[in-house]
Amino acid sequence: MFQRTRVCKALMAVLGGSAVLAAAPLAAQTADAGMQRVEVTGSNIKRIDLETSSPVQVISREEVRRSGAASVKELLDQLTSAGSTLSDINGSNSFASGASSANLRSLGKTSTLILLNSRRVSPYALADFNEVFTNLDALPLDAVDRVEILKNGASAIYGSDAVAGVVNIITRKDYQGLQMSASHxxxxxxxxxxxxxxxxxxxxxxLQRDRYNVIANLEIFNRDNVMWRDVLSDVNPLRFVPGAIPTTFATQASTFSYPGNTIPGGALPGCAPELVIGGLCRYDRFSRFEAVPEAKRINLLLSGRVLLGKDMEAFAELLFSRTKTKYLSPFQPYGVAIGPTTWGNPQTNAGQTFFPRGLPATHPLNSTGIDDVELRYRFVDAPAENTATSNSYRLQTGLRGTWNSFDWEAGLGFLGSKVDDAQRGQFSNSGFIALIGDYNLDPLPNDFFNKPGGYRIGEVNSAAVVDRLFPKFGNAAKTTQTALDFKITGDIGQMAGGPIGLAAGVDLRHEKFTITPSANLAAGDIVGFGLSRTDGSRNFSALFAELNLPVTKALEAQLAARLDKFPNLSPHISPKLGLRYRVDKSFMLRGTVEGGFRAANLAETAPSVKFAFSNSTEDPKRCLQALNLASDLRNQADPLPDADPTKAVLLARADTVEQNECAAGVAAIAGNNPKLKPEISRSFSLGFVFEPVQDLTLSVDYWNIRRRNEIDIKTEAELLNAEDAGLPPGASITRRALTATDQSFTPAEQAQYGVTAGPLDSITRSFENLFKTRTSGIDLGATFKQKLPFGVMDLSYQGTYLIKFKEFSGTINGFGDNLAGRYTYPRFTSTLTAALTSGSFLNGVKISHTPSTSLRGDFFDPTGTDQWCADRGLEGTCRVGSLTEVDYFFRYSGVKNLTLGVYVKNLFNQFPSLDMRGQFGTPIPDTADDAKRRSLKLTMEYKFF
Incomplete structure (x- = not known):
């Protein structure tokens, strides 16, 4: 078994402890007795001689088992330093559906670097708008030996784009045997x-006896989908209390139904009698609201090592992953009360709007004789679904060995990802006009919804008609990289504290990235859908070097630098200085100062265009007026009997008006910018590690990250608030004219409520170096182990206190409010795990705490303010409550080669804290955990030999 040389120990301090563990040097086979073996013990590196200048959290394989996590995503979400981010569960409406990401320090998907065995893995082929990230669902959990989290900002060793930190997943090595595990x-x-x-x-x-070692791991994951209708009875009952949460959540019977209604004509022929309520045909809206999508994943990891001689080893590793996530969506509703739908037209770079119309007076289903009478209908003909299928791989090969007194390693890697995002269930604009009619014509054509060979309301339509009206669409995305790297390490001198360690290396890469939308998306033919199109490639490279300087026996200094070169950018150097001072055997001080760098990715600089659809935009010129109108409509409806159709119409219109103006649909158009400057970060940390008694270790680390030149687009809210004062260059807001046929207000209501602006149509801008972020906080850690008469007790604690999180605003040319303690930025999160091992039995609990936050965002965000809450009747409840959740785990290993386990999540069956901001204006609960609550996980592991 290889041992760690002295220089490797030095590199461990520079690299944050993980690089050395990932690759043991061949020179150690002939090492003398003074050289140390590579061993990972305990759940954290908390022994003083293993603590480095960089704060590193290590999650051991045993801790992974105690976490109850079923995937890498679930494991990283438990970190107290993690912020909210994309999950395949909630990603159906994202540009990168079917994937999950990490987000350390709440600095975004692109600021957390994910490594597998100290090397990069392929990014997900679909960018989430402009964010390119690693899909955590494509990484195996069962093969993990430990996970190391470098938490002090950018790393000059692993990659300068790791502004928030590095997650290095280390897999098992030198394993011999065969074992199987399963969980449910x-x-x-x-x-x-x-x-x-x-x-x-x-x-x-x-490896020592046979001169080779081969390991294979196959992991299969399956998750069933959950529809809200199936779990609605388990939802927090407060959501159904009138006035507790003023939303449409309790409105379960929708009048947008099949075979539909005319207003005021009532239910159309063919509606089942039991579905007619108040004279209108109803539809169970929750039957197609999905809480959790179906997911299937296969991860395969193969690795091999062969000794080619006394001083050389060959290694190879293949990672292959296939993930498939299937989202079910509500069947397409239709009616003027839904309001117009706005989306981008890639052919003109402008917004376009779909206007639902009613039935002409001559239509056979129009019993009212009113022209353009309101129709409320639901198209249940076509599947409404989105299936995201991803295949990703990494083939890493290389050689490592020794030359004189130096260790060296060379690697060649091929990595890539391919994603097919296939969707159906939305109108084809051209298909609608051809099969139903032109909604732009006035007066309404007599054959609207009655064209020869066209679509028929409430009847069985042919496959050809349905396929044209609801065609398949989506994106085909592909990314590939070829990577060549080399590094050398060794001792180059002597100082008072020991040998001077040197490491240097080079990283060369070629990258290609394409996202190709379907032809109908590219033509802007799918109503309400945006697109992301990218086609580019580039070569880039980096040089890196590190020094470990043992100034004295107590003081060590680590120096590191990385030089990055990207096309069209000057070379950029990211430096790092780390200091570690051991006061005595039980107390150590540590600190780092370093710089980070991220060049714009190909989704931001290569020829590309992105058409998004923002469906939750609050229009400051129309929302308050809409709230007042909606309140008056509900007041009119209150005294009416439930059987009166007018009541349903009034309530439905109130919901629609609110939705149209306070959660408006706006075409958001963004273009690439080849002149983007790189993002730059500066970070520092200062802390200590203290071991007052044996087996008790405490750590405290202050961290501070400042990032500038952030690549982004201005937010809709910020631009809308600056609309009257003047928009910045390159930005524009387009509104439709205020007319008598306005989507929400009649001419009389426009005068009554003071409506002076037309509805929003589109917002256009390009990627820019716009913003800055400043964030700081304190990480706390503790471990304790104690032998007791009845077993061994061990405790582990992790906590993160957020001192500051501020974002720069170009509108005021200054930083906004401190978001610490506000919406999605909890002030102090913590996790305590306690376990007792008694012979073959293990019992433990994990306690996780998330504090209360206000509903407020930054200064320019009108949502969540005291006035916003007052306007919605939420005075005194403008907060997300705190939550303390307790999990229990048990494991039994008394039968030879067999281990059985039980994990109970949310032991006390608590509801998630109510989130008035996330819930307001939405027809479903804001979190799937609301109905899940307490869950049981059973595990089994069997070793054949």
Whole structure:
């Protein structure tokens, strides 16, 4: 077994402890007794001699088992330093559906670098608008030996784009044997929320005896989908209390139904009698609201090592992953009360609007004789779904060995990802006009919804008609990289504290990135849908070097630098200085200062265009007026009997008016910018590690990150608030004219409520170096182990206190409010795990705490303010409550080669804290956990040999 040389120990301090663990040097086979073996013990590197200048959290394989996580995403979400981010569960409406990301320090997907065995893995082929990131669902959990999180900002060793930190997943090595594991989890509140895993790991060959070792791991993950209708009875009952949460959540019977209604004509022929309520045909809206999508994943990891001689080893590793996530969506509703739908037209770079119309007076289903009578209908003909299928891989090969007194390693890697995002269930604009009619014509054509060979309301339509009206669409995305790297390490001198360690290396890469939308998306033919189109490639490279300077026996200095060169940019150097001072055997001080760098990705600089659809924009010129109108409409409806159709119409219109103006649909158009400057960061940390008694270790680390030249586009809210004062260059806001046929207000209501601006149509801007972010906080850690008469108790604590999070605003040319303690930025999060091992039994609890936050965003965000809450009747409840959740785990290993486990999540069956901001204006709960609550996970592991 290889051992760690002295220089490797030095590099461990520079690299934050993980690079040395990922690759043991061949020179150590002939090492003398003074050289140390590579060992990972405990759940954290908390022994003083293993603590480095950089704060590193290490999650051991045992801690992974105690976490209850079924995926890498679930594991990283438990970090107290993690912010909210994309998940495949909530990603159906994102540009990168079917993927999950990490987000350390709440600095975004692009600021957390994910490594597998100290090397990069392929990014997800679909950028989330402009964010390119690693899909955590494509990484195996069962193969993990440990996970190391470098938490002090940018790293000059692993990659200068790691502004918030590095997550390095280290897999098992030198394993011999065969074992199988399986798990199954589901809610104890219902039999839903089911997910299962199964894996098998095999390894053979002793590297020292047989001169080779091969390991294979296959992991399968399956998650069933959950529809809200199936778990609605388990939702927090406060959501149904009138006035508690003023939303449309309790309005379960929609009048947008099949075969539909005319207003005021009532239910159309063919509606089942039991579905007619108040004279209108109803539809269970929750039957197609999905809480959790179906997911299937396969991860395969193969690795091999062969000794080619006394001083050389060859290695190879193949990672292959296939993920498939299927989202079900509501069937397409239709009616003027829904309001117009605005989206971008890539052919003209402008917005376009779809206007629902009613039935002409001559239509056979129009019993009212009113022309353009309101129709409320639901197209249940076509599947409404989105399936995101991804295949990703990384083939890493290389050689490592020794030359004189130096260790060296060379690697060649091929990595890539391919994603097929296939959707259906939205109108084709041209298909609608051809099969139903031109909604832009006035007066309404007599054959609207009655064209020969066209679509028929409430009847069985042919496959050809349905396929043209609801065609397939989506994106085909592909990214590839070829990577060549080399590094050398060794001792180059002597100082008072020991040998001077040197490491240097080079990283060369070629990258290609394409996102190709379907032809109908590219033509702007799918109503309400945006697109992201990118086609580019580039070569880039980096040089890096590190020095470990043992100034004295107590003081060590680590110096590191990375030089990055990207096309059209000057070379950029990211430096790092780390200091570690051991006061005595039980107390150590540490600190780092370093710089970070991120060049714009190909989704931001290469020829590309992005058409988004913002469906939650609050229009400051129309929202308050809409709220007042909606309140008056509800007041009119209150005294009417439930059987009166007028009541349903009034309530439905109130909901629609609110939705149209306070959660408006706006075409958001963004273009690439080849002149973008790189993002620059500066970070520093200062802390200590203290071991007052044996087996008790405490750590405190202050961290501070400042990032500038951030690449982004201005927010809709910021631009809308600056609309009258003057928009910045390159930005524009387009509104439709204020007319008598306005989407929300009649001419009389326009005068009554003071409406002077037309509805929003589109907002256009390009990527720019716009913003800055400043954030700081304190990380706390503690571990304790104690032998007791009845077993061994160990405790582990992690906490993060957010002192400051501020974002720069170009509108005021200064920083906004401190967001610490505000919406999605909790002030102090913490996790305590306690376990007792008694012979073959293990019992433990994990306690996680998230504090209360206000509903407020930054200064320019009108949502969540005291006035916003007052306008919605939420005075005194403008907060998301705190939540303390307790999990229990148990494991039994008394049968030879067999281990059985139980994990109970949310032991006390608590509801998630109510989020008035996330809930307001939405027809479903804002979190799937609301109905899941307490769940049970059963695990089994068997070792064949």
């Amino acid at each position: 989890e589901q809610s104890l509140v219902s039999d839903r929320y089911r997910q299962s895993t199964a894996s098998i790991t095999g390894g053979f060959g002793d």
